[in-house]
Amino acid sequence: MFIWQLFWAFLKIGFLSFGGGYAVLSMIQYETHSNGWMSDAEFRETVSLSGMSPGSIATNSATLIGYHAAGLPGAIAATSGIILPSLIVVILIAAFFFKIHTNFWVKSSFYGLRPIITGLILYAAIHFAFPSRNGSILDWTTLGTLLIGAATFIAVVKYKVHPLAIILLSACAGIVIF
Structure with missing residues (x-):
């Protein structure tokens, strides 16, 4: 029964997710x-590990959460649940996308989803940058997070540093700072 609960929860998330893994993190949380x-601290660690692993952060998170909750059967159930909707939608869209991709309603709906996806990603970023600890907003952990985030932004925007180098350097900075 618990395995079905995992499958159902991630199936719902898979059907309702737009904008990629980071946009869906609030629903997964x-x-x-x-x-x-799992606790909020365990969830943040899971998302960090999922983001550093190859593949979709949503799929990786589902797998790790399912494994944490119910072992290998839980990992299989959660992963199946989150990827099944995408598989179904891709198969259906592939069948007739080229007939509708220039349709006004289709194009308008995609433009309408952009601010929603941006908001969901911003929520996830703020939630992970400022975890609630001891009622204090500014502590060494938060300052370290802001420092790494600012350095990452500058490295990507100004210096066009490759994302893999950013991930590795941020992981090293996290080890040193935290």
Whole structure:
């Protein structure tokens, strides 16, 4: 029964997710927290590990959360749940996308989704940058997070540093700072 709960939760997330893995993190966090599958600290660690692993952060997070909650069967259930909707939608869209991609309603809906996706990504970024600890907003952890974030932004925008180098350097900075 618990395996079906994992599958169903991630199936819902898979059907309702637009904008990629980072945009869906708030939904994954809600399901994880409301079902008591892991603590907020464990969730943040899971997302960090998922982001550094190859592949989609949503799929990686689902796999790790499922494994944490119910072992290998949980990992299989959560992963299947989150990828099944995408598989179905891709198959259906591939069948007739070239007939509708210039349709006004289709183009307008994609433009309408952009601010929603941006908002979801911003929420996830703020939530992970400022985790609630001891009621203090500014502490050494938060300052370290802001420092790494600012350095990352400058490295990508100004110096066009490759994302892999950014990930490795940020991981090293995290080890030193935290």
